[in-house]
Amino acid sequence: MKARLAASLTVAASALMGAPAEAKTLRWASPTDITTLDPYAHTESFTTSMLHHVFDPLVRRSRTLELEPALAVSWNTVKPDTWRFELRRNVKFHNGNPFTADDVVASINRILDPGARARGNLATVAKAEKVDDFTVDIVTKGPYPLLLNDLAGIYIMDKEWMEANDALKPGNIATGVTTAASTTAVGTGPFKIESYKPDAGTSFVVNRDWWDKAQHNLTRIEFKPVKSDATRVAALLSGELDLIAPAPLQDLQRISSSQGFKVIEEPSLRLIMLSLNFRPELKAMPGQKNPLLDLKVRQAMWQAIDLDTIKKRVMRDKSRKTGTLVAPPVPGYAKENDEPLAYDPNKAKQLLTEAGYPNGFKTKLNCPNDRYINDEQTCVAIASMWAKAGIQAELQTESRATYFPRQDRGEFDVSMVGWATLPPMDGFSVLSSLLTEQREGYGGSNAGTYSNPQIEELTRKAAVELDEGKRRAMLVEALKVAHDTVAYIPLHQQPVAWAVRDGVDVPQFSDEYVRLWFATVK
Amino acid sequence: MLKVLLSRLGQAALVMLVVSAVSFVMFRYVGDPVATMSRENASVEEKAELRRSLGLDQPLLVQYGRFLTRTLRGDLGISYRNQRPVTQLIAERLPATLELVIVATVLSLALGIPLGVLCALKPNGMAARLVQALSLVGISTPTFVTGIVLILVFAVTLGWLPSFGRGQIVSIGWWSTGFLTASGLKSLLLPGITLALYQLTLIMRLVRAEMIDVLSSDYIRFARARGLPSRYIHFRLALRNALMPVITVTGLQIGSLIAFAIVTETVFQWPGMGLLFIQAVSFVDIPVMAAYLLFVGLLFVLINTVVDILYAVVDPRLRARSA
Numbered sequence: 001m002k003a004r005l006a007a008s009l010t011v012a013a014s015a016l017m018g019a020p021a022e023a024k025t026l027r028w029a030s031p032t033d034i035t036t037l038d039p040y041a042h043t044e045s046f047t048t049s050m051l052h053h054v055f056d057p058l059v060r061r062s063r064t065l066e067l068e069p070a071l072a073v074s075w076n077t078v079k080p081d082t083w084r085f086e087l088r089r090n091v092k093f094h095n096g097n098p099f100t101a102d103d104v105v106a107s108i109n110r111i112l113d114p115g116a117r118a119r120g121n122l123a124t125v126a127k128a129e130k131v132d133d134f135t136v137d138i139v140t141k142g143p144y145p146l147l148l149n150d151l152a153g154i155y156i157m158d159k160e161w162m163e164a165n166d167a168l169k170p171g172n173i174a175t176g177v178t179t180a181a182s183t184t185a186v187g188t189g190p191f192k193i194e195s196y197k198p199d200a201g202t203s204f205v206v207n208r209d210w211w212d213k214a215q216h217n218l219t220r221i222e223f224k225p226v227k228s229d230a231t232r233v234a235a236l237l238s239g240e241l242d243l244i245a246p247a248p249l250q251d252l253q254r255i256s257s258s259q260g261f262k263v264i265e266e267p268s269l270r271l272i273m274l275s276l277n278f279r280p281e282l283k284a285m286p287g288q289k290n291p292l293l294d295l296k297v298r299q300a301m302w303q304a305i306d307l308d309t310i311k312k313r314v315m316r317d318k319s320r321k322t323g324t325l326v327a328p329p330v331p332g333y334a335k336e337n338d339e340p341l342a343y344d345p346n347k348a349k350q351l352l353t354e355a356g357y358p359n360g361f362k363t364k365l366n367c368p369n370d371r372y373i374n375d376e377q378t379c380v381a382i383a384s385m386w387a388k389a390g391i392q393a394e395l396q397t398e399s400r401a402t403y404f405p406r407q408d409r410g411e412f413d414v415s416m417v418g419w420a421t422l423p424p425m426d427g428f429s430v431l432s433s434l435l436t437e438q439r440e441g442y443g444g445s446n447a448g449t450y451s452n453p454q455i456e457e458l459t460r461k462a463a464v465e466l467d468e469g470k471r472r473a474m475l476v477e478a479l480k481v482a483h484d485t486v487a488y489i490p491l492h493q494q495p496v497a498w499a500v501r502d503g504v505d506v507p508q509f510s511d512e513y514v515r516l517w518f519a520t521v522k
Numbered sequence: 523m524l525k526v527l528l529s530r531l532g533q534a535a536l537v538m539l540v541v542s543a544v545s546f547v548m549f550r551y552v553g554d555p556v557a558t559m560s561r562e563n564a565s566v567e568e569k570a571e572l573r574r575s576l577g578l579d580q581p582l583l584v585q586y587g588r589f590l591t592r593t594l595r596g597d598l599g600i601s602y603r604n605q606r607p608v609t610q611l612i613a614e615r616l617p618a619t620l621e622l623v624i625v626a627t628v629l630s631l632a633l634g635i636p637l638g639v640l641c642a643l644k645p646n647g648m649a650a651r652l653v654q655a656l657s658l659v660g661i662s663t664p665t666f667v668t669g670i671v672l673i674l675v676f677a678v679t680l681g682w683l684p685s686f687g688r689g690q691i692v693s694i695g696w697w698s699t700g701f702l703t704a705s706g707l708k709s710l711l712l713p714g715i716t717l718a719l720y721q722l723t724l725i726m727r728l729v730r731a732e733m734i735d736v737l738s739s740d741y742i743r744f745a746r747a748r749g750l751p752s753r754y755i756h757f758r759l760a761l762r763n764a765l766m767p768v769i770t771v772t773g774l775q776i777g778s779l780i781a782f783a784i785v786t787e788t789v790f791q792w793p794g795m796g797l798l799f800i801q802a803v804s805f806v807d808i809p810v811m812a813a814y815l816l817f818v819g820l821l822f823v824l825i826n827t828v829v830d831i832l833y834a835v836v837d838p839r840l841r842a843r844s845a
Binding site: 033 | 556687844
């Protein structure tokens with residue numbers, strides 16, 4: 001592998017010297033690895049983004065993140081619950097098999113299998129039916145406006161290959177079944193996988209027979225997972241890598257001041273917020289009424305946080321303050337909802353006094369220390385800001401592995417949440433997961449048990465509204481209610497920061513996906 | 523003799539049982555695999571279903587019983603994260619870790635013994651004092667600091683050696699080796715040195731102390747009186763006797779090098795068992811964690827059993843006592 005790397009180095013060097021070199025290799029690293037090559041056997045967005053180089057979905061995200069045709073060329077709704085897709089012709093899988101409607105039906109059946117880990121990503125689909133060789137009907141469980149959003153993350157596999165390799169059903173831990181799909185990927189995408197070695201690296205070679213016109217100039221991608229931040233930066237600066245994503249915030253200054261390297265940044269879709277406990281009692285004050293149930297208290301907590309200082313000191317000026325629960329590119333965002341309550345410690349104290357807590361109150365504040373960018377430092381800052389307003393926050397930070405299960409079990413008073421609305425990239429996911437009561441599949445991440453009848457009603461209406469204009473208005477209205485009732489305290493939008501060597505052009509996306517079919521290397 | 527062997531093996535089995543039980547109870551506190559396995563916007567129902575299908579809703583004792591019966595049948599289960607058999611994952615990673623440990627051991631012996639001899643022969647010389655002082659640094663610097671400093675010097679500043687990975691590897695059957703290519707050997711150097719550093723200082727200090735001890739014993743003095751050449755005395759007579767405890771310690775250290783290569787492997791992205799374990803911990807991949815801990819337990823039990831048996835072979839008194 002290193003010889004290949006050395007070979008690509010010489011190639012890169014000869015390219016710089018102006019030799020007529022055809023081969024263009026991009027070598028890059030990220031802290032996480034591809035967990036499996038089976039697109040339906042995981043739920044990680046990083047693995048999804050990597051497998052997009054090998055597989056195509058029916059519809060995909062464009063360079064501006066709009067949905068656009070991929071393996072489907074057009075679609076229309078035959079009935080409110082039936083979508084008809086016209087498929088692209090003359091597309092071939094990496095093994096030479098032609099792409100047809102049978103592949104789509106087999107792929108959809110595979111992800112709908114009870115053993116498929118990613119089944120939830122297509123939860124509203126009932127079945128897929130072949131109409132003819134290049135037409136497929138997808139039937140949903142009732143009208144469902146976000147089908148295209150969901151399909152953008154569902155990659156199409158080759159039916160013949162799955163049959164030959166006994167992989168028509170995904171692997172299942174419970175029954176002990178593993179399939180060849182975990183270590184082999186046969187798709188229609190812009191790159192083919194040449195070798196996959198977990199924790200050591202994955203090599204991709206260009207697929208010359210890709211159905212789309214390539215916008216990249218790569219012949220090869222060498223991906224290396226490098227978990228340690230310091231090593232990843234060192235490997236970039238020593239010339240062993242062309243791109244690192246993400247680049248650690250604390251090293252951005254050093255990278256951009258090194259000659260031949262630059263940092264590229266973009267606000268990410270992930271918003272960081274504080275979840276609040278709406279149960280009758282706080283864990284920190286058993287036997288007493290929960291002060292957070294009073295709107296004035298929640299407003300005071302918001303107004304006691306100096307978001308500008310957090311942005312400047314903790315996030316090194318790389319984040320964006322936010323007042324709402326979705327990022328600007330996401331449907332449901334409205335500028336008028338995006339005003340945080342102004343920082344005003346005196347007003348906060350006054351509000352607390354009005355609410356009957358002139359001497360403040362006690363609460364717990366729980367945060368992860370390895371999940372979001374500078375998560376622990378953000379919480380330390382908030383705890384000290386609250387202390388000035390009289391709110392005594394008992395801060396506890398821990399690893400994501402123990403933090404999220406505890407959050408799910410409702411063990412926290414105030415805790416940090418990050419939400420990126422992925423994979424659908426739609427504000428509805430905030431409503432359906434964070435703002436609704438936990439029943440009928442809703443409220444999966446509403447750990448604080450926030451509840452509001454108006455939002456409940458709007459969510460259920462938006463879930464089946466096929467008119468996009470009306471649907472977005474419902475999302476905006478619900479998010480306004482969330483803002484006005486302080487359902488959560490929004491803090492900031494995380495940055496995506498990557499570092500590249502000069503001559504590498506890689507577009508960045510707010511969903512943090514790395515899409516190298518748009519990359520060029522000089 | 524047979525009796526000693528049987529009682530040792532019985533003890534070994536008991537130790538393994540305790541290791542498996544302790545690690546199983548520990549998993550309760552490292553987190554919940556359901557949270558890392560399910561999608562971010564999963565509903566409560568979805569998570570409960572996943573928990574049920576993995577058998578995690580069962581009482582701990584039932585889970586442990588199932589784990590034990592499976593393990594005794596030789597089935598270590600399937601990784602939650604990769605959905606691949608755990609035995610396969612470990613077999614893939616074992617060569618990387620073992621080669622790293624071999625390099626570290628060779629380095630620490632090849633450098634530690636001569637340096638120790640040097641310090642013993644000229645305890646007040648400049649060189650000996652310098653080595654002694656440096657050994658203090660070696661023993662007290664945390665591994666990740668050593669690793670990062672080596673990367674900054676040899677990879678970033680000088681550009682001589684790669685900063686991470688195994689380089690080009692050659693597969694021989696299921697074994698993959700980095701010993702056969704130039705880039706593979708280059709890649710072994712920095713992590714090998716990082717991992718060797720602690721052991722090197724340990725061996726150096728041990729050799730020094732033993733040598734000083736042996737050099738003042740009677741038979742060395744008689745050898746000197748006989749007018750034997752000092753080279754013969756130092757290396758044939760003294761060093762040989764000083765090496766006995768070094769061999770024992772090195773043997774035992776190999777076990778801990780394998781078990782504690784975790785930090786070195788993380789810093790250098792070395793695709794070995796330590797890296798596998800670290801990722802299993804952050805994902806709460808219980809089958810992989812359990813298998814790793816069992817493996818490390820087994821390793822220590824094996825090494826200690828072999829050492830115990832060897833002692834019994836060497837020293838008849840031990841045999842008599844246990845009989």
